[in-house]
Amino acid sequence: MNNELVSTWCNLNSSVPSSYVHPEDKRPANSIINTEEKIPVIDFGGHDRAHIIRNIISSAENYGFFQVINHGVSKELIDNTLNIFKEFHAMPVDERVSETSKDPNGSCKLYTGSGRYCSDVARYWKDSLQHPCPPSGEFMQYWPEKPLGYREIVGKYTQELSTLGLKILELISEGLGLDPEYFNGDFTAKPVVISHHYPPCPEPGLTLGASSHKDPNILTILLQQEGIIGLQVFKDGAWIPVQPIPGAFVVNMGFMLQIITNGRLIGALHRVVTNSTTSRHTIAYFINPTEESIVEPAKSVISSTSPPKYRPMTFGELKWNFMNKGPSFAAELGDDIKSS
Numbered sequence: 001m002n003n004e005l006v007s008t009w010c011n012l013n014s015s016v017p018s019s020y021v022h023p024e025d026k027r028p029a030n031s032i033i034n035t036e037e038k039i040p041v042i043d044f045g046g047h048d049r050a051h052i053i054r055n056i057i058s059s060a061e062n063y064g065f066f067q068v069i070n071h072g073v074s075k076e077l078i079d080n081t082l083n084i085f086k087e088f089h090a091m092p093v094d095e096r097v098s099e100t101s102k103d104p105n106g107s108c109k110l111y112t113g114s115g116r117y118c119s120d121v122a123r124y125w126k127d128s129l130q131h132p133c134p135p136s137g138e139f140m141q142y143w144p145e146k147p148l149g150y151r152e153i154v155g156k157y158t159q160e161l162s163t164l165g166l167k168i169l170e171l172i173s174e175g176l177g178l179d180p181e182y183f184n185g186d187f188t189a190k191p192v193v194i195s196h197h198y199p200p201c202p203e204p205g206l207t208l209g210a211s212s213h214k215d216p217n218i219l220t221i222l223l224q225q226e227g228i229i230g231l232q233v234f235k236d237g238a239w240i241p242v243q244p245i246p247g248a249f250v251v252n253m254g255f256m257l258q259i260i261t262n263g264r265l266i267g268a269l270h271r272v273v274t275n276s277t278t279s280r281h282t283i284a285y286f287i288n289p290t291e292e293s294i295v296e297p298a299k300s301v302i303s304s305t306s307p308p309k310y311r312p313m314t315f316g317e318l319k320w321n322f323m324n325k326g327p328s329f330a331a332e333l334g335d336d337i338k339s340s
């Protein structure tokens with residue numbers, strides 16, 4: 001398979017290479033889209049904390065997703081961060097590669113495809129830049145230095161997303177009756193940021209920017225470029241497109257949070273479709289635990305009437321399954337949520 005960045009060879013005037021054509025039953029052209037339904041929008045600017053918590057829990061139970069507005073991260077910082085990532089993906093390929101090859105251990109990487117499943121049946125129409133982004137600043141020496149201002153802007157953005165993520169997790173803990181500090185420490189110690197670039201695609205009905213998947217981690221906070229729909233969430237046998245709201249973040253529960261809550265909150269399946277007119281950029285901030293963290297249903301959600309549905313495992317094991325077993329990984333680990 002061709003491992004070259006999609007943005008370096010894609011061409012709107014020729015057909016999609018066969019390695020990028022997905023099997024018929026997975027193609028966007030053949031799936032049911034539900035444009036009537038929307039994922040919930042939660043206003044963090046409201047003062048009724050109990051109301052916000054109720055909305056978060058019910059969205060996480062029913063959709064595994066919500067959008068958040070008035071979250072406290074400035075529009076200026078959001079725009080500057082999206083712009084710096086857009087500029088990164090527009091740099092000459094040699095520069096993109098050299099700016100992401102500083103760590104001999106490969107913590108900072110630029111890749112195409114899912115970067116995830118060894119068992120991918122077809123490739124994905126996207127390029128991604130990924131690196132760790134702990135608030136301590138560790139790993140920053142491996143981040144790109146170009147475009148100018150990258151470290152300063154992305155450093156500030158990921159600091160603020162860390163604060164927002166902890167706030168959301170605190171509200172979730174309160175809503176579920178978990179210790180308010182449950183997610184502090186190892187469970188949130190290894191955040192990662194990924195800048196996705198989905199170039200325009202000549203045949204969007206045949207391709208995918210990302211296949212149907214659950215995120216393996218605790219929580220993901222996604223910024224979508226305005227004006228272009230690409231992300232879809234699977235619910236009740238159909239795909240719900242996630243309409244970008246200027247300045248809003250899309251929040252989704254990961255499979256780890258599904259396990260911790262013994263299946264009460266769902267790590268919903270989602271995917272990304274392509275379009276034939278415009279490049280789409282998104283920024284995914286993943287709240288990840290340490291590899292050694294034990295992932296299991298929290299003691300307080302287990303009882304004789306609600307026995308554990310999932311066996312304990314380390315996050316390392318969970319991630320290994322995610323990387324190596326493909327989309328079926330959640331089912332093999334005991335997930336009973338119907339997949340697409």
Ligand SMILES: O=C(O)CCC(=O)C(=O)O
Pocket residue numbers: 194196210215222230231270272282284
């Ligand atoms: O770019 C998007 O819209 C979604 C990306 C995503 O699902 C992921 O990075 O796990």
Ligand SMILES: [Fe+2]
Pocket residue numbers: 213214215220270
């Ligand atoms: Fe995802």
